Amino acid sequence: MSATVVIGAQWGDEGKGKLVDVLASHADLVVRFQGGSNAGHTLVVNGKKTVLHLIPSGILHTDKTCVIAAGVVIDIFGLTDEIKKLKEAGFHITSEQLLISDNATALLPYHKVLDKAREAALSDGKIGTTGKGIGPAYEDRAARRALMMADLFDSKTLMAKLEFVLKEKNALFQGLYDLPSISAKEIYDQVQTVIEELRPYRTADVSLLVSTKIKQGKRVVFEGAQGTLLDVYHGTYPFVTSSSTIAASGAISAGVGPQNLSKIVGVFKAYCTRVGSGPFPSELHDEIGQKIQKDGHEFGSTTGRARRCGWLDLVALRYAIRLNGINSLAMMKLDVLTGHEQIGICTGYKVNGEIVSEFPTSTELVTKAEPIYEYLPGWTEDLTKIKAVKDLPRNVLKYIEFVAQQAGCPIDVVSVGPDRDQTLWIKPLFKD
Ligand code: IMP
Numbered sequence: 001m002s003a004t005v006v007i008g009a010q011w012g013d014e015g016k017g018k019l020v021d022v023l024a025s026h027a028d029l030v031v032r033f034q035g036g037s038n039a040g041h042t043l044v045v046n047g048k049k050t051v052l053h054l055i056p057s058g059i060l061h062t063d064k065t066c067v068i069a070a071g072v073v074i075d076i077f078g079l080t081d082e083i084k085k086l087k088e089a090g091f092h093i094t095s096e097q098l099l100i101s102d103n104a105t106a107l108l109p110y111h112k113v114l115d116k117a118r119e120a121a122l123s124d125g126k127i128g129t130t131g132k133g134i135g136p137a138y139e140d141r142a143a144r145r146a147l148m149m150a151d152l153f154d155s156k157t158l159m160a161k162l163e164f165v166l167k168e169k170n171a172l173f174q175g176l177y178d179l180p181s182i183s184a185k186e187i188y189d190q191v192q193t194v195i196e197e198l199r200p201y202r203t204a205d206v207s208l209l210v211s212t213k214i215k216q217g218k219r220v221v222f223e224g225a226q227g228t229l230l231d232v233y234h235g236t237y238p239f240v241t242s243s244s245t246i247a248a249s250g251a252i253s254a255g256v257g258p259q260n261l262s263k264i265v266g267v268f269k270a271y272c273t274r275v276g277s278g279p280f281p282s283e284l285h286d287e288i289g290q291k292i293q294k295d296g297h298e299f300g301s302t303t304g305r306a307r308r309c310g311w312l313d314l315v316a317l318r319y320a321i322r323l324n325g326i327n328s329l330a331m332m333k334l335d336v337l338t339g340h341e342q343i344g345i346c347t348g349y350k351v352n353g354e355i356v357s358e359f360p361t362s363t364e365l366v367t368k369a370e371p372i373y374e375y376l377p378g379w380t381e382d383l384t385k386i387k388a389v390k391d392l393p394r395n396v397l398k399y400i401e402f403v404a405q406q407a408g409c410p411i412d413v414v415s416v417g418p419d420r421d422q423t424l425w426i427k428p429l430f431k432d
Helices: 015-025 076-088 107-120 135-140 153-176 184-192 193-199 205-213 248-254 286-296 312-326 363-368 394-407
Strands: 005-009 029-032 041-045 048-052 065-068 074-075 098-101 103-106 220-223 261-269 270-275 308-310 328-332 342-351 354-355 371-377 410-413 423-425
Touching: 005 015, 005 248, 015 041, 015 220, 015 261, 015 270, 015 410, 015 423, 029 205, 048 193, 065 205, 074 076, 074 135, 098 193, 103 135, 107 135, 107 153, 107 184, 153 184, 153 261, 184 328, 193 371, 205 220, 205 248, 248 261, 261 312, 286 308, 312 342, 312 394, 328 394, 371 394, 394 410
Parallel strands: 005 220, 005 261, 029 065, 029 220, 065 098, 074 103, 261 328, 328 410
Antiparallel strands: 041 048, 270 308, 342 354, 342 371, 410 423
16 A cells, blocks of 8 residues: 655756656556646657656556646636646546546646746746746735635635735735736636636645555655756755655645655656756756757757756765655666767765865855866767667666666666656556
8 A cells, every 4th residue: 555756856957747647557546736737747659659747657557537736726727728738638637537636726827927927027047947937826825815626616616715815916026026917807717718718627635546546555746847856845956846855745645645656756867957046066067968958859849948968066966866765766768878989977076175075055155166076978879769678778777787886776767758658667566
């Protein structure tokens, strides 16, 4: 009786969506537990690409249930659009397939306006947010003025809460950001254009559902968004997202006891990327970084921004293993590293002249960290058509072994391309 959590062990974009999609074929329930449409989970099935932002990555398996839990901030227009696009692609999303918690936070247009206005007003110290309103929506939740999903289905509550919340927002828009005010009626009318489409997916008690499934011995997969180093408590604050991205957050969001989460899968790329501002010790500012960016198509699936690229950072990976309790690693995009004479791996940092092996607790120190590299020989072979681990070139196997040994955690799966069948299991997570 336990659930599997899939989380990002770097700065996001590790390929969690692909892994969740693959695992979902063996699961009963997939639970998305934090973030919002700042996430972009790209799935490729039989060469066909689907990008999801809010809907759990299990949705392409029509016999599985996907749940959006309380810790997610839901852009209702974005969600409606995602459902529409899936329907157009032939996936008829039924109310058995998708369930949305009444307790999730509604992300409304004024959150996006505030997110963008704040970023635009910053000269130095921009976070480089996705502009999707994530920070302002979580802020409202913590300040107890958020509209929950349940509020949207009740016209009286909706209007009253909008009037209350917009009083303060409009003071900010007009007084601080020189922006026009937004009326409660305007938002109310916009909500009415989509709310009936979402009603069938409404569900009151996610905690009861998920707990019952776990008790019944069903397979439940928790799907994280963003990555460990963007965690609001443990990441490189303030260059982080506004939710807790680590595994324990799954239990809080779904409303189940933490002991239920026993298999914690840390997803990481065979190299590192970061999008947005903030420290990135192993970032490469040279042609090697550019090659990784080009070969890995490292451009954001939500914003299209170019991702910063660098060698794998083991200091950061070990930190992620500790914070999440990761007991299984998934190495993604290994194929992208083909064609380098040697592969760098950051095994430590030099900070203020001292060699450190643990991730510094202050962002200021992470900014000062100079990477210490070990180099392993590279390879020239195309890995994308390889079907079994044993067929991987020797230098690739050496790289995998080195990383697992240095990380102190087994690598159970490697990915050599975006499609489902480009997934090589060293040790299957599920037996059937
Ligand atoms: P926000 O989550 O839009 O507030 O953005 C805060 C920071 O997190 C920025 O640096 C974003 O680029 C980053 N971020 C947010 N979502 C993702 C994601 O899904 N992948 C990678 N970075 C992300």
